[in-house]
Amino acid sequence: MDYDALLNMGTELGYQLMYSGAEIYRVEESVRRLLTAYGLQPQVFAIPNCLIVSVNTPAGHPITQMRRIPAHGTDIELLERCNGLCRRLCREVPPLEEAKAQVDALGKERHLYSNWVFLLGYVGASAFFCAFFGGDALDSIYAGICGLAVGLWLLYAGPYFNLNSFVTTLFGAAIASLAALGLVGLTPGQNLDAVTIGTLMLLVPGRALTNAMWEIMAGDIISGVNRTAEALLTAAAIALGVVVALAIGQ
């Protein structure tokens, strides 16, 4: 059997899982099960931006691969596809070439929504969150416009300027509260707090918070602390962005 190809396949599956935002436990367990199904005894280690897989061939020759995971968002569709494929491969154990082609296809054909659907998501989420925090219909429309601005920033400007997530969130929060200030200034008497909070909900570290407790529950303390720090830093970035806008507004 071609052990190099087998190791590449396992690492690629782990990489795609990490990239889709899966928790560390799932990544390590999936790669371990997949390679075990093909008759190896792999050692897998992952932290949020690094994946190391090591196996010993039956001849006793150790081979190791390390992949660095770039900054990524959440892609639940890819996560479900990886999970389903891993289950199927472990159950059926098809020939290596066939399995490798299927794993390689995971990253090539991403079923991402087109950008306008993402923007619709941002607009809808901020508008409904505004209503949720006590805004009326006009407030929700304003929040939708602010959400559009933040969505455009997150989708286009952040990747274009190649910013890290802290700076992206900081500017996103500043844009959200400045846009809210400007729009509410147009028609006095609107609910500034609801518009601003509704838009800020797009940036809150819900994902980092959920992931953090998930890692801690699974016993991956290093990753758990890492994600907790990520959540706190994101919250701090939001706070800084809001402070800038509020100071200008005063």
Add this chain to the structure above:
Amino acid sequence: MELLQEFFFPCLWAFLASVAFGLVYNIHGGGILICGLGGGLGWFVYLAAQRWNAGTILAAFVAAAAIAVFSECMARLRRCPVTGYLQVALLPLVPGSGIYYAMRHCVAGETQLFLSTLFNTLGMAASLAVGAMLASAVVRILLTRLPQKHREHP
């Protein structure tokens, strides 16, 4: 009518906002409605707990636990990873308003209010995490134990 105002509309908004957030997280198909239902359910539990005179932190704990149980069951039913549903459904409870109000007090120079809002926000985030963690740990223990018992005593 009062109940409608107090319970139905906030839960509806939470449902719709969670569905919209499902689009942002690239969730396809029926899973997106499950996320929405989780968000609405969580907010309903939160409001109901507050009605029974629970503080915000206890209410967030109970609501997070309810969402976790719901998400675990849905993940078992649909044979999908639980994290996606949980991440989206917990969002309405994440204290974004706390961060904003704390910073407003900070800019206005109201130190006491700033600190109390800040600690309330941190407490709420922690109780969300702990509530969801404990509930899903319990569900996992129960769901993996039950089939084994059936096997032992057929």
